[in-house]
Amino acid sequence: MWTTSTQMDNNKTNVSVLPSKYHGRGLFATRDFLPGEVILRERPLVAMQSLDNRQYVPACGACFCFIGTCRQHLMLLAEAGDRSALMEEEESRRMEAEAATFPGAVLAPLVPCTMRCGEMYCSQKCREEHWDRGHRLLCVGHIPEHEAGSHPLVQYKMHALRTNEIFLLVADVVALILTRFESNGGDLSAALSPFRDFVQRPWWDVATNPDPVRDTSAFQDMLRVLVKVAADLLRQALLTHPGAPCATYRGSVESIVSPDFVAAVIGMFEQNNVGIRRDSVLSSFLVDHLMPNCSIDSTQVYLQLLGRILEDWEEGEEEDEEGEEGAPDDGDEMCVADAGISGADANGHEHDHHQHLGAVPPCSVSSRLPPASPSSARALVEACLAKSQTSEIFSAVDGTALLSLICCMNHSCQANCEVRWVGGVGGAPLMAELVAMEHLPGGGELFQSYIRVQGTSVEDRRISLKEYGFICQCALCSSGKSG
Numbered sequence: 501m502w503t504t505s506t507q508m509d510n511n512k513t514n515v516s517v518l519p520s521k522y523h524g525r526g527l528f529a530t531r532d533f534l535p536g537e538v539i540l541r542e543r544p545l546v547a548m549q550s551l552d553n554r555q556y557v558p559a560c561g562a563c564f565c566f567i568g569t570c571r572q573h574l575m576l577l578a579e580a581g582d583r584s585a586l587m588e589e590e591e592s593r594r595m596e597a598e599a600a601t602f603p604g605a606v607l608a609p610l611v612p613c614t615m616r617c618g619e620m621y622c623s624q625k626c627r628e629e630h631w632d633r634g635h636r637l638l639c640v641g642h643i644p645e646h647e648a649g650s651h652p653l654v655q656y657k658m659h660a661l662r663t664n665e666i667f668l669l670v671a672d673v674v675a676l677i678l679t680r681f682e683s684n685g686g687d688l689s690a691a692l693s694p695f696r697d698f699v700q701r702p703w704w705d706v707a708t709n710p711d712p713v714r715d716t717s718a719f720q721d722m723l724r725v726l727v728k729v730a731a732d733l734l735r736q737a738l739l740t741h742p743g744a745p746c747a748t749y750r751g752s753v754e755s756i757v758s759p760d761f762v763a764a765v766i767g768m769f770e771q772n773n774v775g776i777r778r779d780s781v782l783s784s785f786l787v788d789h790l791m792p793n794c795s796i797d798s799t800q801v802y803l804q805l806l807g808r809i810l811e812d813w814e815e816g817e818e819e820d821e822e823g824e825e826g827a828p829d830d831g832d833e834m835c836v837a838d839a840g841i842s843g844a845d846a847n848g849h850e851h852d853h854h855q856h857l858g859a860v861p862p863c864s865v866s867s868r869l870p871p872a873s874p875s876s877a878r879a880l881v882e883a884c885l886a887k888s889q890t891s892e893i894f895s896a897v898d899g900t901a902l903l904s905l906i907c908c909m910n911h912s913c914q915a916n917c918e919v920r921w922v923g924g925v926g927g928a929p930l931m932a933e934l935v936a937m938e939h940l941p942g943g944g945e946l947f948q949s950y951i952r953v954q955g956t957s958v959e960d961r962r963i964s965l966k967e968y969g970f971i972c973q974c975a976l977c978s979s980g981k982s983g
């Protein structure tokens with residue numbers, strides 16, 4: 501249902517899931533592969549852009565492609581506006597004007613959820629698909645201020661915002677299961693089947709206590725409380741949601757959404773998730789469009805924003821060096837619209853929409869003015885491009901996903917495969933691609949690395965792998981060598 505049959509056939513021909521000598525099941529090549537060859541492509545079962553990242557990088561809620569215009573991306577990175585303002589009428593007029601004067605700045609349309617919940621897409625196709633895959637059960641629409649505080653789904657999302665965004669993924673899993681349940685004629689076991697075989701120990705068994713001073717059992721008890729609150733809120737939200745009509749549906753919500761289930765889903769994510777990363781397209785925009793047009797008036801707004809981003813970034817680096825708090829991305833600044841709830845904040849108050857995205861708010865320092873001449877404008881663009889080579893001055897789309905086949909892969913610090921993310925452009929769905937990094941003989945186990953290996957000691961890698969609950973026995977770790 502979620503992957504085309506041709507891809508499924510190719511995947512079945514190329515790999516199989518078999519018992520592994522390292523742990524449980526693993527993924528095995530069924531034929532030889534050359535270095536660089538694509539072994540399989542698959543669509544995520546569920547995927548989510550991380551909440552912090554959503555504040556700065558507008559991406560489609562279904563395919564994760566960059567949406568909006570380069571000006572809007574630069575605005576958010578320069579902290580000269582917030583995400584909720586992207587949906588304002590005034591902003592869509594600005595976007596049209598920008599498209600007319602500078603077509604290269606348009607990445608993809610901004611298509612809002614029809615219920616105006618704050619979710620955005622690149623196309624109607626993505627919007628409909630996301631709706632059908634479960635958003636219809638999780639969309640809160642635009643809630644009037646007086647109802648927001650008592651709306652169970654808002655309360656659930658607020659609970660996730662305040663505690664752990666993984667609860668939003670739990671809701672996506674539950675919504676997908678319920679959607680499958682409805683479309684397969686009420687077979688709950690079949691609806692659960694894509695998730696059944698994943699390693700899934702309860703969250704409190706796999707989570708690492710981040711506070712060495714706190715007693716582990718107190719930490720686990722705290723997770724139990726969070727899970728209980730989440731399960732109660734989610735159950736109530738799904739039972740009272742307008743998209744929850746029939747008695748069998750209600751019965752399945754009652755039977756699925758228990759604290760144990762929520763804890764198992766979180767444990768499953770902790771041990772099986774794969775990171776999503778889509779590199780920013782802003783550097784290409786700078787090279788292809790901004791640099792050749794530095795003398796044109798319509799580029800001034802971009803240059804002004806670039807100046808601010810570069811300056812903020814450099815200030816942040818200096819502060820980091822001095823051991824002070826780093827600059828722009830403080831997750832505490834998050835608002836409910838970041839979790840797909842528009843119109844209300846944690847206390848049920850309307851958002852302050854005073855920050856518009858059109859004009860760059862006044863700045864106090866002269867270096868933030870647009871460069872005076874084309875040559876200084878080019879120097880600024882070059883400085884940003886140089887910085888983008890060494891730092892993530894232009895944030896990537898960053899998220900997490902669960903995949904049927906790739907998440908069966910065991911880890912090795914000497915991985916023989918890597919995951920790349922493709923699609924998500926022009927209506928193509930987001931896909932994970934598994935690529936051979938060396939010659940792979942048919943019958944051999946395929947490994948990915950769950951962690952960054954380059955420049956790490958064995959001890960570093962042991963610590964990073966702790967949350968997965970095993971000690972790596974690969975040749976690199978056995979030799980005690982650094983990566």
Ligand SMILES: C[S@@+](CC[C@H](N)C(=O)[O-])C[C@H]1O[C@@H](n2cnc3c(N)ncnc32)[C@H](O)[C@@H]1O
Nearest residue numbers: 522523524525771772907908909910911968970
């Ligand atoms: C994504 S799953 C991998 C598939 C898993 N073997 C299964 O049966 O579903 C990740 C879990 O597999 C286990 N695992 C992965 N690589 C391992 C390795 N090299 N040695 C031992 N256990 C490993 C750990 O329990 C880890 O949390």
